[in-house]
Amino acid sequence: MKKAHEDVNVSAWLDDELGPADKAAMEQHLKVCRHCRNLLAELQQVRAITRQQPAYAVSPYFASRVLDGYRRASAETIWSELDHLWHPFLRWAAVATMILVALLAWPRNDQALENAVQVTEAELLSGQNELIQSLGDMDQVLQFALAQPSSQFGGFSQ
Numbered sequence: 292m293k294k295a296h297e298d299v300n301v302s303a304w305l306d307d308e309l310g311p312a313d314k315a316a317m318e319q320h321l322k323v324c325r326h327c328r329n330l331l332a333e334l335q336q337v338r339a340i341t342r343q344q345p346a347y348a349v350s351p352y353f354a355s356r357v358l359d360g361y362r363r364a365s366a367e368t369i370w371s372e373l374d375h376l377w378h379p380f381l382r383w384a385a386v387a388t389m390i391l392v393a394l395l396a397w398p399r400n401d402q403a404l405e406n407a408v409q410v411t412e413a414e415l416l417s418g419q420n421e422l423i424q425s426l427g428d429m430d431q432v433l434q435f436a437l438a439q440p441s442s443q444f445g446g447f448s449q
Contacts, residue, residue: 300317300320301321301331301334302334304318304321305331305334305338
């Protein structure tokens with residue numbers, strides 16, 4: 292027998308729900324399987340503890356009160372019907388709102404884009420001019436160093 296099948300059959304055997312063939316097979320299995328015998332002992336303990344608990348009398352109206360409460364909770368009211376009608380409308384309203392916001396946020400003309408490009412070009416040209424100027428300064432420093440005697444700058448020579 293498979294392990295999951297054995298667990299189910301132990302409970303069914305204890306509840307006397309097995310047919311004669313399955314009952315005999317389970318009794319044979321219980322003789323050789325310690326795991327199933329331990330499981331059977333645990334189930335018997337649970338059954339004994341449960342049977343020791345006091346039984347409480349249920350009110351004769353208990354079932355009808357529970358069923359009435361269930362019916363009231365699940366009853367469709369006019370508001371729940373209206374709620375079902377509004378759901379598709381709300382979805383489409385949300386989609387329309389997102390489209391409207393996207394259209395309003397979109398630039399109306401290319402002037403803003405052109406201004407951004409011009410500012411970026413100006414910043415690039417400014418940076419390029421600064422780089423050229425600093426390279427020119429470096430060229431002057433290098434020319435000065437090459438013009439000096441080699442002992443003064445640690446071995447430069449022309």
